[in-house]
Structures are given as structure tokens and as C-alpha cells.
Amino acid sequence: MRVLLVEDEEKVASFIRNGLREEGYAVDVVYDGQDGLDMAESFDYDVIVLDLMLPGRSGLDVLTKLRQDRITTPVMVLTAKDSIQDKVKGLDSGCDDYLTKPFSFDEFLARMRALLRRCHDRSATNLVVADLVLDPVSHKATRDGKPLNLTAKEYALLEYLMRNAGRVISRAQIAEHVWDISFDTFTNVIDVHINHLRRKVDGEYEKKLIQTVRGMGYTIENK
Ligand code: CA
Numbered sequence: 001m002r003v004l005l006v007e008d009e010e011k012v013a014s015f016i017r018n019g020l021r022e023e024g025y026a027v028d029v030v031y032d033g034q035d036g037l038d039m040a041e042s043f044d045y046d047v048i049v050l051d052l053m054l055p056g057r058s059g060l061d062v063l064t065k066l067r068q069d070r071i072t073t074p075v076m077v078l079t080a081k082d083s084i085q086d087k088v089k090g091l092d093s094g095c096d097d098y099l100t101k102p103f104s105f106d107e108f109l110a111r112m113r114a115l116l117r118r119c120h121d122r123s124a125t126n127l128v129v130a131d132l133v134l135d136p137v138s139h140k141a142t143r144d145g146k147p148l149n150l151t152a153k154e155y156a157l158l159e160y161l162m163r164n165a166g167r168v169i170s171r172a173q174i175a176e177h178v179w180d181i182s183f184d185t186f187t188n189v190i191d192v193h194i195n196h197l198r199r200k201v202d203g204e205y206e207k208k209l210i211q212t213v214r215g216m217g218y219t220i221e222n223k
Contacts, residue, residue: 001116001156002026002177004043006036006059007051007078012101016049019105023139024152026180033057040066040073044176047116048075063096074119076112078103095119113137127162129209130222132201134162143201153178154197161210161220170217194218 003020007013008031017027028043030036034056040048048066052059063075077098097115099108117136127134134141139155141148150158156178161169171190175183183189194210202208211219 001046001159002044002180003028004036004039004045004048005029006031006033006039006048006054006062008032008054009051012051012078015105016108019109022152023109024156026156026178026183028181031055033059033062037062037065040071041069043181045073046120046177047112048073049078049112050075051078053080072119074115076108076115127159127165129162129165129220130207132162132209132220134159141201143205148200150197150200153193154200157193157197158201158220161218164220166219166221168213168216168219173217 001024003025005013005016005020005027007016007029010031013029013031017029020027028039028045030039033054036048036050036054036059037057039045040062050059050062054062057065059077063077066073066075072095074095074097077096078101079098080101095115095118097111099111113136127136131144132141133143136159141150141155141158157174160174160177174190179189194212198208198210202210209220209222211221211223213219
């Protein structure tokens with residue numbers, strides 16, 4: 001899951017960014033409305049977190065422009081309490097939600113998950129490949145009924161592979177969806193994470209689910 005965060009208050013921005021990273025999300029942060037619009041139009045994000053009072057361009061202006069340009073990425077609007085009445089009325093495109101500041105991070109996360117489910121048509125049902133089961137709501141995975149002790153990044157990687165089960169996923173695709181823009185694609189970080197994940201998912205099992213496709217990337221499937 002890759003998130004674009006557009007928020008000019010640095011404290012709020014780093015609070016949200018750090019919290020999301022701990023949960024395994026890849027997060028790009030910009031502090032200006034115009035930069036936010038440019039990023040949203042240049043990259044493929046799973047969700048955009050958008051402050052309303054921004055320098056450069058207002059959040060509402062950014063949102064309106066995105067929808068005009070047919071970019072349907074779900075947007076979570078952050079708004080100060082006194083601006084709710086004025087601003088939120090126009091936001092209900094079905095793929096937007098809003099949260100008033102100050103907010104609890106737990107509520108923020110819960111709303112993000114709900115927004116992602118609603119907008120990406122991601123039902124709350126489990127992802128299954130053979131005896132490997134991933135529950136996107138609780139963020140837990142099991143193999144043969146035994147819980148896998150995954151880090152947030154390993155979980156994000158596994159979820160991405162399982163959502164694309166049977167398809168070969170390149171390192172570039174993994175980088176784009178699981179890491180953020182500061183990620184250096186020349187490192188072997190992805191391979192290292194895949195190896196850790198593989199040890200946990202496939203290590204003790206005869207049937208190996210995660211496959212390397214030489215020169216192309218990785219895939220997960222029930223062969
Ligand atoms: Ca602001």
C-alpha cells in the first residue's frame with residue numbers, strides 16, 4: 001500500500017508518516033497543494049491523505065482537479081473542526097472520507113482501511129493460496145493454521161503478492177507498491193525481504209508457494 005500524504009504542518013505530517021510506516025505502508029510526503037497534485041497525477045497511489053488548508057493550492061482545489069482529471073484514488077481529507085461545515089459538503093464523491101483534527105491514530109487507521117476496502121472493492125474476505133491464509137482486516141497470516149510472525153513490511157509484501165496470486169510481479173512493481181519514492185531500486189532490499197518472507201512462509205513446508213521467476217520477478221501460486 002502506497003500513500004501520498006499532503007500536509008503542511010510538519011509535526012502532523014511526521015506523526016502520520018511514522019505511524020503509517022510502522023504499519024507497513026509506504027508513504028510519500030509533500031507540504032504544498034501544488035506538489036500534492038503533481039505527485040498524485042504522476043504516481044499510482046493506493047490512497048491520498050489530504051489536508052485542506054495548504055499553501056500553493058487548497059486541498060479542496062486539489063481534490064476537485066484530481067476528479068476532473070479522472071483520477072479516482074481514494075482521498076482521506078484532514079480538516080480542522082471549524083472548517084467542516086464549509087468544506088466537507090462538497091467532498092462526498094463516494095471515494096472520499098474526512099477526519100477532523102485532532103484525531104486518534106487508531107481511528108485514522110481504521111478509516112483508511114475502510115476507505116481502501118470501499119474504493120478498491122477489497123472485500124474483507126481472506127486471501128487464500130493453498131493453505132496460506134491472509135486476513136486483511138486483522139493483518140494476520142497463517143500457514144496450515146499456524147500463525148506467521150511477519151514484520152509490517154513482510155506483511156505488506158505478502159499481501160501484495162497474494163492480491164496478485166498467479167501473476168509474475170517485477171521488483172519495480174513491488175518497489176512502487178510496497179516502498180515509497182525515496183526507495184533506491186538498485187539495492188537488494190526487496191530480495192532480502194523476500195528471503196525473510198520465504199523462510200517464514202515456505203521454510204518448513206514441502207510445498208513452496210513463493211517462486212522466483214528468473215529475470216522477471218516473483219510470484220505466489222498454488223502449483
Ligand atoms: Ca494545513
